[in-house]
Amino acid sequence: MANIPYKTYLTEQETPKQWYNLRADMKEQHAPLLNPGTLEPLSAEDLYPVFCEKLSQMEVDETTRYFDIPQEVQDYYKTFRPSPLVRAYNLEKALDTPAKIYFKFEGNNTSGSHKLNAAAAMAYYAKEQGLTSLTTETGAGQWGTALSMACAFYGLDLLVYMVKVSYEQKPFRKAVMETFGASIIPSPSDTTEVGKAILAKNPNTGGSLGCAISEAVEKSMSDDKCRYVLGSVLNQVLLFQSIIGIESKLAMDKLGEYPDVVVGCAGGGSNLGGLMSVYMQDKLLGKANTRFLAVEPASCPSFTRGKYAYDFCDTGRITPLAKMYTLGSDFMPSANHAGGLRYHGMSPILSKLYHDGYMEAIAVEQTKVFDAAVLFAKNEQILPAPESAHAIYGAIEEALKCKESGEAKTILFGLTGTGYFDMQAYMNYNEGKMSDHIPTDEELAQGFATIPNTGK
Amino acid sequence: MANIPYKTYLTEQETPKQWYNLRADMKEQHAPLLNPGTLEPLSAEDLYPVFCEKLSQMEVDETTRYFDIPQEVQDYYKTFRPSPLVRAYNLEKALDTPAKIYFKFEGNNTSGSHKLNAAAAMAYYAKEQGLTSLTTETGAGQWGTALSMACAFYGLDLLVYMVKVSYEQKPFRKAVMETFGASIIPSPSDTTEVGKAILAKNPNTGGSLGCAISEAVEKSMSDDKCRYVLGSVLNQVLLFQSIIGIESKLAMDKLGEYPDVVVGCAGGGSNLGGLMSVYMQDKLLGKANTRFLAVEPASCPSFTRGKYAYDFCDTGRITPLAKMYTLGSDFMPSANHAGGLRYHGMSPILSKLYHDGYMEAIAVEQTKVFDAAVLFAKNEQILPAPESAHAIYGAIEEALKCKESGEAKTILFGLTGTGYFDMQAYMNYNEGKMSDHIPTDEELAQGFATIPNTGK
Numbered sequence: 001m002a003n004i005p006y007k008t009y010l011t012e013q014e015t016p017k018q019w020y021n022l023r024a025d026m027k028e029q030h031a032p033l034l035n036p037g038t039l040e041p042l043s044a045e046d047l048y049p050v051f052c053e054k055l056s057q058m059e060v061d062e063t064t065r066y067f068d069i070p071q072e073v074q075d076y077y078k079t080f081r082p083s084p085l086v087r088a089y090n091l092e093k094a095l096d097t098p099a100k101i102y103f104k105f106e107g108n109n110t111s112g113s114h115k116l117n118a119a120a121a122m123a124y125y126a127k128e129q130g131l132t133s134l135t136t137e138t139g140a141g142q143w144g145t146a147l148s149m150a151c152a153f154y155g156l157d158l159l160v161y162m163v164k165v166s167y168e169q170k171p172f173r174k175a176v177m178e179t180f181g182a183s184i185i186p187s188p189s190d191t192t193e194v195g196k197a198i199l200a201k202n203p204n205t206g207g208s209l210g211c212a213i214s215e216a217v218e219k220s221m222s223d224d225k226c227r228y229v230l231g232s233v234l235n236q237v238l239l240f241q242s243i244i245g246i247e248s249k250l251a252m253d254k255l256g257e258y259p260d261v262v263v264g265c266a267g268g269g270s271n272l273g274g275l276m277s278v279y280m281q282d283k284l285l286g287k288a289n290t291r292f293l294a295v296e297p298a299s300c301p302s303f304t305r306g307k308y309a310y311d312f313c314d315t316g317r318i319t320p321l322a323k324m325y326t327l328g329s330d331f332m333p334s335a336n337h338a339g340g341l342r343y344h345g346m347s348p349i350l351s352k353l354y355h356d357g358y359m360e361a362i363a364v365e366q367t368k369v370f371d372a373a374v375l376f377a378k379n380e381q382i383l384p385a386p387e388s389a390h391a392i393y394g395a396i397e398e399a400l401k402c403k404e405s406g407e408a409k410t411i412l413f414g415l416t417g418t419g420y421f422d423m424q425a426y427m428n429y430n431e432g433k434m435s436d437h438i439p440t441d442e443e444l445a446q447g448f449a450t451i452p453n454t455g456k
Numbered sequence: 457m458a459n460i461p462y463k464t465y466l467t468e469q470e471t472p473k474q475w476y477n478l479r480a481d482m483k484e485q486h487a488p489l490l491n492p493g494t495l496e497p498l499s500a501e502d503l504y505p506v507f508c509e510k511l512s513q514m515e516v517d518e519t520t521r522y523f524d525i526p527q528e529v530q531d532y533y534k535t536f537r538p539s540p541l542v543r544a545y546n547l548e549k550a551l552d553t554p555a556k557i558y559f560k561f562e563g564n565n566t567s568g569s570h571k572l573n574a575a576a577a578m579a580y581y582a583k584e585q586g587l588t589s590l591t592t593e594t595g596a597g598q599w600g601t602a603l604s605m606a607c608a609f610y611g612l613d614l615l616v617y618m619v620k621v622s623y624e625q626k627p628f629r630k631a632v633m634e635t636f637g638a639s640i641i642p643s644p645s646d647t648t649e650v651g652k653a654i655l656a657k658n659p660n661t662g663g664s665l666g667c668a669i670s671e672a673v674e675k676s677m678s679d680d681k682c683r684y685v686l687g688s689v690l691n692q693v694l695l696f697q698s699i700i701g702i703e704s705k706l707a708m709d710k711l712g713e714y715p716d717v718v719v720g721c722a723g724g725g726s727n728l729g730g731l732m733s734v735y736m737q738d739k740l741l742g743k744a745n746t747r748f749l750a751v752e753p754a755s756c757p758s759f760t761r762g763k764y765a766y767d768f769c770d771t772g773r774i775t776p777l778a779k780m781y782t783l784g785s786d787f788m789p790s791a792n793h794a795g796g797l798r799y800h801g802m803s804p805i806l807s808k809l810y811h812d813g814y815m816e817a818i819a820v821e822q823t824k825v826f827d828a829a830v831l832f833a834k835n836e837q838i839l840p841a842p843e844s845a846h847a848i849y850g851a852i853e854e855a856l857k858c859k860e861s862g863e864a865k866t867i868l869f870g871l872t873g874t875g876y877f878d879m880q881a882y883m884n885y886n887e888g889k890m891s892d893h894i895p896t897d898e899e900l901a902q903g904f905a906t907i908p909n910t911g912k
Binding site: 005006007009011012075076078079080090108109110112149152153171172175176178179180181374377378379380381382383418420421423424426427430 | 468546568609627636830
């Protein structure tokens with residue numbers, strides 16, 4: 001092996017003390033969140049009933065470039081950070097590519113994913129405001145687990161609305177959250193008005209992320225000491241996830257490396273937005289010309305086949321409207337789609353950057369994603385989450401292009417999580433029972449029909 | 457927080473390049489392995505039909521103090537090592553103890569445990585000898601997963617006999633092994649003579665580790681390019697696991713720390729033997745007076761209630777005899793016992809050290825173990841394996857003694873693995889359905905009756 005170590009960890013002294021707000025360097029801001037009734041832009045104060053105050057302020061902040069990470073959050077980060085920057089020597093060898101492949105591995109914590117970075121901050125700010133409980137939703141369960149852990153650490157109660165089909169299929173995910181003290185309700189449920197309405201319309205529904213969001217938001221508003229938190233899509237989430245990119249850049253700086261291309265999986269955009277943050281800053285400031293590649297599931301192709309429009313963030317249509325790439329808030333990926341990355345929308349920041357040509361995106365069928373996952377697992381000895389394997393697929397594609405062209409490009413991808421709770425999908429794959437479903441244009445049209453006409 | 461960082465990682469340059477063989481410093485050697493037919497001591501050559509040659513030589517080596525770690529194994533270790541040495545500041549605070557608690561976390565890899573340290577070496581030496589396949593057994597699945605990963609890395613076929621009850625209860629463990637390319641057979645099976653005999657006697661048996669060992673050994677002997685490997689108990693395993701202790705000591709040296717007490721869970725002894733290795737060396741050489749504490753399940757109490765005698769390593773009675781603390785090769789822990797640590801015997805090296813007064817041992821009921829696991833999880837944000845939680849329990853007990861006495865002792869324990877595949881046990885615990893079973897003297901007597909009378 002070469003002089004570059006297999007893994008690079010920052011020391012405790014070297015770890016970032018600030019988050020980076022990409023909006024401060026964007027040439028143009030994304031369109032603001034709108035009140036769904038009046039279609040007027042929302043201020044931080046307008047968000048206070050839903051989000052805690054500090055998070056509301058961060059959500060709309062277009063100018064503050066860096067936010068200090070509170071000491072209490074830095075202390076909590078120490079339990080699961082820094083994450084390693086890994087040179088994928090074994091994958092490079094297996095691919096016989098001249099490319100240099102690096103990945104930032106965010107899955108080495110009990111939540112199994114990068115989501116803990118944001119959960120930590122959100123639970124802390126809720127505690128600081130004197131709140132006693134939080135509500136949220138979870139699909140595959142990574143986010144719910146992360147927030148359960150953070151709430152256990154800061155001493156907050158947590159109520160998680162878990163998409164019913166996941167609740168039933170993933171009892172062990174539920175058990176992890178309960179071990180950390182969270183209460184879990186399958187969604188839709190009769191604990192909210194929106195849940196009751198959805199059940200009345202479709203008693204046998206397996207639920208959706210959008211529906212669980214509606215329930216969690218409604219529930220939080222019934223208690224003054226409770227607020228709602230969301231683990232992706234939002235600007236505040238990308239802010240907290242910037243720690244992935246900042247750490248990556250500090251570690252690569254130590255190695256004298258800089259990525260030619262940054263690859264991430266994209267569902268709501270939290271991981272890719274965080275990983276690429278400071279590299280995109282360089283690009284926006286004209287210091288680098290890095291390519292940014294989002295890899296999304298062909299079964300839920302918000303970037304590659306969605307519309308750039310104002311849409312609701314939830315199925316129940318009680319949240320603000322966000323301008324983003326969307327498949328329509330009623331869109332549901334096919335039931336055979338494994339893992340997460342099933343959200344109908346996309347981070348407004350990433351949507352704007354994609355719309356303005358700063359990023360690329362591809363959509364991949366899941367059998368190809370699992371091919372990449374297993375090749376990676378055998379060589380790099382980490383079992384990736386299906387979500388993360390989308391990024392692996394993208395990185396492998398880039399490395400194979402280098403093999404063809406003979407270029408020794410530097411590829412950085414985000415390995416967001418581990419697949420220990422996704423073994424049913426791996427079993428299906430191992431047994432040749434995995435199938436793909438690419439939505440037809442007609443199926444997409446049904447989702448598009450639910451996008452409201454705001455005229456904006 | 458103090459100046460000592462929360463986590464300490466060695467750099468690639470600092471990582472150990474040799475394993476340490478504790479036998480080279482023991483005042484007295486443990487009694488040798490015996491041929492079960494002739495009761496004569498076994499040489500390395502005698503073991504060649506079962507183990508590959510290098511491993512056989514290591515198994516009986518009493519004098520070589522250090523073995524070089526082959527470069528190929530060092531390179532493989534880089535994919536999952538070094539492991540962090542963690543200062544458990546949050547647990548200390550929760551316990552309000554003056555003790556300083558450190559743990560060495562070996563669970564941050566896809567196998568979820570320390571077992572990969574030995575699997576790496578064993579697969580490498582098998583490959584080096586020109587073998588094409590290995591057989592082994594697995595109970596809870598940690599060892600089988602580790603060996604699956606190592607065999608995938610070195611390009612060896614692997615056949616795993618999985619205790620039938622685990623095979624049925626843990627399909628996801630099986631799926632992980634299959635993802636890495638291993639073949640899994642529930643044991644007892646009709647693929648071996650010993651399996652057929654056990655099935656004839658008891659068609660509905662759920663199997664046992666001892667029985668799966670018998671099958672794996674028999675199967676390996678039917679193919680000249682195949683050998684058997686065992687993930688615990690053996691001297692070679694303790695040798696490979698010494699990397700845990702060596703890394704711990706190097707990291708603690710950097711911090712200016714030295715443990716007053718070293719705590720580990722004990723099933724077959726591989727983790728505790730590895731963790732304590734170089735600290736026990738200091739004790740044997742009169743350089744330190746560290747206490748060593750083994751924590752075992754009350755339901756399988758080899759150290760605390762077993763006999764120190766020659767016994768078979770397997771239920772089928774086809775392996776050599778080892779002088780060790782044993783409950784009898786027919787002993788089966790109660791079905792309500794969660795996780796691993798269910799082996800009837802104990803490492804001959806640890807057995808000898810315990811017999812000679814160099815170590816202490818306690819046995820703990822599993823509900824108390826899970827109390828400790830959940831307290832740890834909420835504060836240190838790692839979900840431990842039930843096995844590992846025995847060590848947590850022991851460390852907490854020591855820390856609480858310090859609280860009473862006011863002493864600021866330094867405690868080091870081994871956190872061997874994560875509990876992602878043990879959620880059924882956590883669910884039982886969370887729901888108040890976990891029970892304990894301490895074997896009665898009569899139950900133990902039944903096991904003792906199966907210990908052969910060798911007169912030695």
